[in-house]
Amino acid sequence: MGKFYITTTLPYVNADPHLGFALEIVQADVIARYHAEVLKQDVFFNTDTDEHGIKIYRKAQEEGKEVQAYVDEYAAKFKQLKRRLGLFDDLHFIRTTDEHHNKAAQEFWEICNKNGYIYKDSYKVKYCVGCELEKTDSELNEEGHCLLHPNLMIELIDEKNYFFKFADFQQKLLDYYSAHSDFVVPDFRFNEIIQFVKAGLANFSISRVKEKMPWGVPVPGDDTQVMYVWFDALINYISTLGWPNDKHSFEGFWGTLAHPNGIQIAGKDNLRQQSAMWQAMLMAAGLPNSKQIIIHGFITSDGQKMSKSLGNVADPYQILDKLRASGLSESQAIDTLRYYLLREISPFEDGDYSWGKLKSRHESDLANGLGNLVSRVTTLWEKFGDGKMDLNAKPVHDLFSVDDLVEKFYFHQALQEIWNAVQAANEAVDYNKLWELGKTDTNQFNHVSNQLLVTIKQIGEHLSPFMPETAEKIKNIFKQEKITKAEPLFPRIS
Secondary structure (H helix, E strand, O other): OOEEEEEOOOOEOOOOOOHHHHHHHHHHHHHHHHHHHHOOOEEEEEEEEEOOOHHHHHHHHHOOOOHHHHHHHHHHHHHOHHHHOOOOOOOEEEEOOOHHHHHHHHHHHHHHHHOOOEEEEEEEEEEEOOOOEEEOHHHEOOOOOEOOOOOOOOEEEEEEEEEEOHHHHHHHHHHHHHHOOOOEEOHHHHHHHHHHHHOOOOOEEOEEEOOOOOOOOEEOOEEEEEEOHHHHHHOHHHHOOOOOOOHHHHHHHOEOOOOEOEEEEEEHHHHHHHHHHHHHHHHHOOOOOOOEEEEEOOEEEOOEEOOOOOOOOOOHHHHHHHHHHOOOOHHHHHHHHHHHHHHHOOOOOOEEEOHHHHHHHHHHHHHHHHHHHHHHHHHHHHHHOOOOOOOOOOOOOOOOOHHHHHHOOOHHHHHHHHHHHHHHHHHHHHHOOHHHHHHHOHHHHHHHHHHHHHHHHHHHHHHOOOOHHHHHHHHHHOOOOOOOOOOOOOOOOO
16 A cells, blocks of 8 residues: 655657657556556656757747747647557646746755755856757767767857756765665666766756747746756656645655655666756755666667658557557557557667567467457357356466566566466467367366466456556456457457
8 A cells, every 4th residue: 555656757849759758658657557456556647748948949939839839739749648558547747837837946946046056157068959968078979969869960058057066966876876776777777877976976057048048947036047958847756746835745655855755767868867967956955865767778660760860750649540540449559559568678678669560469469369368268168168257266377476577667578477378378278179178078178268267367457557458358358247258359450
């Protein structure tokens, strides 16, 4: 029991949602559902849109739109992910242009300033607009471009800004890391951020001159400056809980200094911001740190890094529409995409997407594997069974390890274990020639069929966080007074 909090990062609203963010939010959804459905906790699942910064300001100008109208349009596309990806019913959606968030960001600034961690100085750096981060020479390629955004020119910023005393928190961060051995997962990402902090921290700019870039949260007490997008955006993780006004909600879900409770999930390009910058900001404000940060990899497309210039950025909406056009219902399309992302893509390493791989997973695992199993067993049970399912029958494959794998965020391995049960059950149908057994040996047929039915029931229960619509269809089979032939779970893709 108790409360559980998890948040995704904030996608910029300068482009349509892409498959990489779909992966992140689906992974977070599995964790949220597991804690709500299996552990019976009160879950706060947060996602949001990052709507400030020079990248968005320029994009709106390029399209000839008012900035607020521009971000309203794109925020709506991200909000639709809740329905199109079958996300948790109680998903909370916050925008960094929300009035409450702006006030919370200003309050956070004032606390950090009062505590002595903000000062004004000259700011002269190389800056990547794509990352919204300053870059050292070691972070640039031979052409002097950002490694993550090689098609963008590095810009030089030279102005007076406010700075955050990041360097003051080097030892405090290292001490926190030492006291929380699983603060960042996987381990190799944790080691990466530890080495980054050990190498020394540089204070970073947290404002921009309003005359040059007016789109941002106003700096308290200085109407010539707006907040740097990262400083403003990270605060959403607590402003969504009602901080600073709702102490009960904040402490219940985010936790206390003695017992932090906030779980964050982010891509590997967010490691520094989430596990070092944000943690130092929390320390500066005297607030609890995050409890844990989960870092996932990137998705490539047919082995190539996704890039708008290459035209290979995978759009989850387009994939879902293509699945619908191939003969699947909306719920079947959603669970097919969710299954692919969670089964095919490693939770911590880079993974690859292609339509061919998605179609192959659907055909072999969903249509021919799970769908065939449920259809065969329920059809034969309706024809030959005695109508009384034995809930105490021993399943043909135990699924004891699934929960442990989910708690370690090994989603692909958890699904592998579930599909081991699917395979074992299909093999049992064939080995026992169940279609013949029903005609020749009623007792043995009932014995084997009950084992298979219990296996299917457990598969449905364990699938719930991963493929909620499919799991519900399987659960409904066992809510009937008498089990009858089930509707096909997944058709083949046309």
